[in-house]
Amino acid sequence: MATPTLDKEDAKPEAGFADSPYITVTFRIRRFNPEVSADATWEDFQLEIDPKERVLDGLHKIKWDLDGTLTFRRSCAHGICGSDAMRINGKNRLACKTLIKDINPAKPITVEPIKGLTVLKDLVVDMDPFFQAYRDVMPFLVTTGNEPTRERLQSAEDRERFDDTTKCILCAACTSSCPVFWNDGQYFGPAAIVNAHRFIFDSRDEAGEQRLEILNDKDGVWRCRTTFNCTDACPRGIEVTKAIQEVKRALITRRF
Amino acid sequence: MKIHKYDTVIVGAGGAGMRAAIEATKRSRTAVLTKLYPTRSHTGAAQGGMAAALANVEEDNWEWHTFDTIKGGDYLVDQDAAEILAKEAIDAVLDLEKMGLPFNRTPDGTIDQRRFGGHSRNHGEAPVRRSCYAADRTGHMILQTLYQNCVKEGVEFFNEFYVLDQLIVEEDGVKKSAGVVAYELATGEIHIFQAKSVVYASGGTGKFFKVTSNAHTLTGDGQAACYRRGLPLEDMEFFQFHPTGIWRMGILLTEGARGEGGILRNKDGERFMEKYAPVMKDLASRDVVSRSIYTEIREGRGCGPEGDHVYLDLTHLPPEQLDAKLPDITEFARTYLGIEPYTDPIPIQPTAHYAMGGIPTNVEGEVLADNTTVVPGLYAAGEVACVSVHGANRLGTNSLLDINVFGRRAGIAAADYSAKADFVELPENPAELVVSLVEQLRDSQGTERVADIRRELQETMDANVMVFRTEQTIKTAVEKIGELRARYKNVSVQDKGKRFNTDLLEAIELGNLLDLAEVMAVSALARKESRGGHYREDYPNRDDVNFMRHTMAYREVADDGKDSIRLDYKPVVQTRYQPMERKY
Ligand SMILES: Cc1cc2nc3c(=O)[nH]c(=O)nc-3n(C[C@H](O)[C@H](O)[C@H](O)COP(=O)(O)OP(=O)(O)OC[C@H]3O[C@@H](n4cnc5c(N)ncnc54)[C@H](O)[C@@H]3O)c2cc1C
Numbered sequence: 001m002a003t004p005t006l007d008k009e010d011a012k013p014e015a016g017f018a019d020s021p022y023i024t025v026t027f028r029i030r031r032f033n034p035e036v037s038a039d040a041t042w043e044d045f046q047l048e049i050d051p052k053e054r055v056l057d058g059l060h061k062i063k064w065d066l067d068g069t070l071t072f073r074r075s076c077a078h079g080i081c082g083s084d085a086m087r088i089n090g091k092n093r094l095a096c097k098t099l100i101k102d103i104n105p106a107k108p109i110t111v112e113p114i115k116g117l118t119v120l121k122d123l124v125v126d127m128d129p130f131f132q133a134y135r136d137v138m139p140f141l142v143t144t145g146n147e148p149t150r151e152r153l154q155s156a157e158d159r160e161r162f163d164d165t166t167k168c169i170l171c172a173a174c175t176s177s178c179p180v181f182w183n184d185g186q187y188f189g190p191a192a193i194v195n196a197h198r199f200i201f202d203s204r205d206e207a208g209e210q211r212l213e214i215l216n217d218k219d220g221v222w223r224c225r226t227t228f229n230c231t232d233a234c235p236r237g238i239e240v241t242k243a244i245q246e247v248k249r250a251l252i253t254r255r256f
Numbered sequence: 257m258k259i260h261k262y263d264t265v266i267v268g269a270g271g272a273g274m275r276a277a278i279e280a281t282k283r284s285r286t287a288v289l290t291k292l293y294p295t296r297s298h299t300g301a302a303q304g305g306m307a308a309a310l311a312n313v314e315e316d317n318w319e320w321h322t323f324d325t326i327k328g329g330d331y332l333v334d335q336d337a338a339e340i341l342a343k344e345a346i347d348a349v350l351d352l353e354k355m356g357l358p359f360n361r362t363p364d365g366t367i368d369q370r371r372f373g374g375h376s377r378n379h380g381e382a383p384v385r386r387s388c389y390a391a392d393r394t395g396h397m398i399l400q401t402l403y404q405n406c407v408k409e410g411v412e413f414f415n416e417f418y419v420l421d422q423l424i425v426e427e428d429g430v431k432k433s434a435g436v437v438a439y440e441l442a443t444g445e446i447h448i449f450q451a452k453s454v455v456y457a458s459g460g461t462g463k464f465f466k467v468t469s470n471a472h473t474l475t476g477d478g479q480a481a482c483y484r485r486g487l488p489l490e491d492m493e494f495f496q497f498h499p500t501g502i503w504r505m506g507i508l509l510t511e512g513a514r515g516e517g518g519i520l521r522n523k524d525g526e527r528f529m530e531k532y533a534p535v536m537k538d539l540a541s542r543d544v545v546s547r548s549i550y551t552e553i554r555e556g557r558g559c560g561p562e563g564d565h566v567y568l569d570l571t572h573l574p575p576e577q578l579d580a581k582l583p584d585i586t587e588f589a590r591t592y593l594g595i596e597p598y599t600d601p602i603p604i605q606p607t608a609h610y611a612m613g614g615i616p617t618n619v620e621g622e623v624l625a626d627n628t629t630v631v632p633g634l635y636a637a638g639e640v641a642c643v644s645v646h647g648a649n650r651l652g653t654n655s656l657l658d659i660n661v662f663g664r665r666a667g668i669a670a671a672d673y674s675a676k677a678d679f680v681e682l683p684e685n686p687a688e689l690v691v692s693l694v695e696q697l698r699d700s701q702g703t704e705r706v707a708d709i710r711r712e713l714q715e716t717m718d719a720n721v722m723v724f725r726t727e728q729t730i731k732t733a734v735e736k737i738g739e740l741r742a743r744y745k746n747v748s749v750q751d752k753g754k755r756f757n758t759d760l761l762e763a764i765e766l767g768n769l770l771d772l773a774e775v776m777a778v779s780a781l782a783r784k785e786s787r788g789g790h791y792r793e794d795y796p797n798r799d800d801v802n803f804m805r806h807t808m809a810y811r812e813v814a815d816d817g818k819d820s821i822r823l824d825y826k827p828v829v830q831t832r833y834q835p836m837e838r839k840y
């Protein structure tokens with residue numbers, strides 16, 4: 001016997017699966033390709049899909065079987081690499097972490113690129129400004145003095161202090177859901193602040209003051225108006241607004 | 257076409273590539289070419305941990321770790337390399353901690369450690385806590401920490417550049433590396449990178465299977481580029497099937513779940529691993545557990561209406577422990593299956609996970625042109641390479657270790673070589689192969705579609721060369737792959753543009769998968785024994801007399817342009833451990 005294989009298509013009508021799980025859905029996708037036209041347009045695609053599948057599976061069905069020119073980024077397909085943040089039904093999410101059944105497939109599912117970053121083609125945006133803001137907050141451990149021979153010690157409580165912000169996968173869902181960032185791309189944006197927080201509150205780090213100075217800038221934390229869009233958007237469940245508030249408080253008290 | 261000149265070029269920015277880049281950038285003018293933004297690399301998906309005999313929580317030493325690695329690899333491991341891996345593991349973990357990696361901590365503030373499959377105290381006596389971890393996000397933390405340090409060191413990245421060809425020049429009968437050819441996703445432009453040394457760190461090739469833990473982008477581009485230029489691929493028949501992938505999806509649920517006390521059960525609720533591995537039970541090595549699962553399924557003890565999976569049971573573990581130690585994988589179960597792991601067991605099946613084989617290197621990361629000759633200026637590290645520290649089956653937590661130990665070694669060796677070597681002159685028309693590949697695909701009016709061929713390839717691989725193999729199933733696969741390769745010549749893409757043409761790149765990636773699938777199947781057909789991840793039902797025993805040797809596969813091109821695979825063999829390096837029967 002060969003290894004049992006599990007093909008979704010094959011499994012469809014067989015014993016134990018009385019009804020076909022497949023439903024018909026419409027994907028309404030924002031298309032843009034400057035090689036073809038200077039204008040962005042909406043395009044509808046209809047497809048058969050199991051509602052337990054991901055929006056990413058739907059995009060793949062379109063690309064692989066209907067229109068090969070549809071362009072988007074993706075890699076891991078399970079919410080770990082941060083490639084496929086997009087606006088799905090008006091909210092920023094990862095296509096690979098959003099199941100069809102969870103977003104009302106009775107109506108057309110709208111898919112657009114994330115906002116505030118230049119659209120390059122279809123759902124692909126220019127990520128360079130986003131990564132530049134990240135690099136600007138010194139996102140690395142800074143220590144002085146001689147290195148210990150073994151590991152630096154850190155208590156479980158000290159480690160817990162910044163646990164939430166270590167989860168960031170740099171997907172940009174938060175930054176591109178922020179109205180302040182939409183209006184002014186100079187704002188560092190939530191993701192960069194999250195990554196500064198990750199080091200400011202790490203007991204091993206010694207550059208907290210410098211990072212706070214960077215974020216004290218006119219384009220820094222004070223621009224945040226606490227709209228919580230970022231926290232709602234974060235696919236890793238990071239309490240982004242809380243992290244920003246903690247950085248603000250540290251700036252006032254100079255204690256972290 | 258643009259030409260760039262760098263001392264050292266690194267292909268790939270996962271764990272191995274960035275670990276190499278941190279060393280190489282300090283020592284030479286270095287460029288890192290990567291088809292993904294560095295933090296998108298699949299190292300970030302690794303969950304369970306990184307092995308090192310730190311002995312922070314119980315007695316342990318690198319000699320035991322060496323033994324476990326060799327035994328886990330079913331004695332196909334090169335023992336000198338395994339010893340380096342286990343010895344340098346300790347510094348590799350400490351280096352990452354100093355770079356900022358937020359490991360979980362013990363009550364004393366040292367790095368915490370947990371159990372993992374196949375890692376034992378005193379040569380198999382009992383499981384040992386050797387895996388250093390950060391919840392079930394160890395790979396994520398490694399990838400982030402290395403990227404952070406690349407930012408700190410000012411490493412120069414070329415993001416979304418696809419390396420599609422390796423330039424090899426023969427000087428006085430010696431094959432040398434002259435550089436690489438890359439395709440820029442944003443513009444469609446072709447770039448030549450002339451370099452004194454090149455390091456491949458482009459990761460695995462799991463996408464020729466359908467049920468896999470691997471990312472869509474793991475298509476073996478590095479292996480294929482070298483193979484096409486006449487360099488060998490080692491031990492490609494050895495692929496690891498991880499026991500616990502989410503049923504039908506293949507998304508990984510770390511072995512750390514069993515390390516924390518999770519139990520595999522069949523439809524009768526029986527803890528079946530007790531039958532197959534009385535000592536290590538659910539923590540026996542992966543090949544053993546994956547075969548046991550399929551044996552249960554075949555004998556009618558699988559779960560669900562089709563009896564096609566088993567359960568990973570975490571329900572007896574306290575919710576606080578799941579939240580603290582396994583937050584991500586429990587969330588996967590909730591998100592993708594709608595299952596609450598506190599109260600319900602999770603349906604799982606083995607998933608194609610890790611390529612033990614790859615580009616052959618020595619312990620300095622230098623690529624081999626045959627059993628002994630190195631290719632000056634060419635290096636490889638990480639999953640793309642075969643050192644071989646994993647032999648016929650890799651132990652869990654040994655790959656995150658491998659990418660750090662051998663990524664570092666390759667980065668240093670490559671930069672040192674750049675410091676003393678000259679540039680090799682580029683061949684006359686360096687972009688020729690890539691230009692013709694791209695133009696052919698873009699201009700083709702063929703009727704075959706990439707998605708169809710890829711689907712059929714994945715189906716035949718899952719059905720015929722997965723956990724159980726026979727002469728007949730492998731032959732079926734070889735034949736099918738041959739047919740698909742022929743049809744591939746007639747493939748066309750819909751996107752004819754230059755800008756972000758992922759349609760075109762998927763077609764190129766499929767070409768790589770087809771070449772490598774064929775090498776895997778042909779190598780598997782010739783290995784008439786069972787060892788580690790390669791299990792032949794028609795030859796169920798290990799055969800040390802005839803097969804204690806590495807497979808070396810070469811691409812041969814006849815005068816009429818037809819290509820074929822030639823197999824050769826390389827001895828295994830044995831130092832102090834004599835092969836024994838493998839029991840867990
Ligand atoms: C889900 C999962 C969990 C795992 N868990 C563990 C674990 O707990 N412990 C453990 O030890 N191991 C684990 N492994 C294995 C381990 O994570 C991988 O083997 C390892 O991370 C591979 O690292 P790498 O640097 O070789 O490749 P990757 O991280 O895959 O990086 C490959 C890089 O190459 C680049 N690239 C690829 N092709 C090209 C091209 N043509 N041109 C330019 N660049 C290219 C990509 O952009 C990427 O940057 C796990 C694997 C998976 C899939």
Ligand code: SF4
Pocket residue numbers: 167168169170171172173174175190191194233234235236237238240
């Ligand atoms: S904080 Fe959350 S939403 Fe923002 S970049 Fe990180 S993971 Fe994405």
Ligand code: FES
Pocket residue numbers: 073074075076077078079080081082083084085094095096097
């Ligand atoms: S594809 Fe990796 S996060 Fe969605």
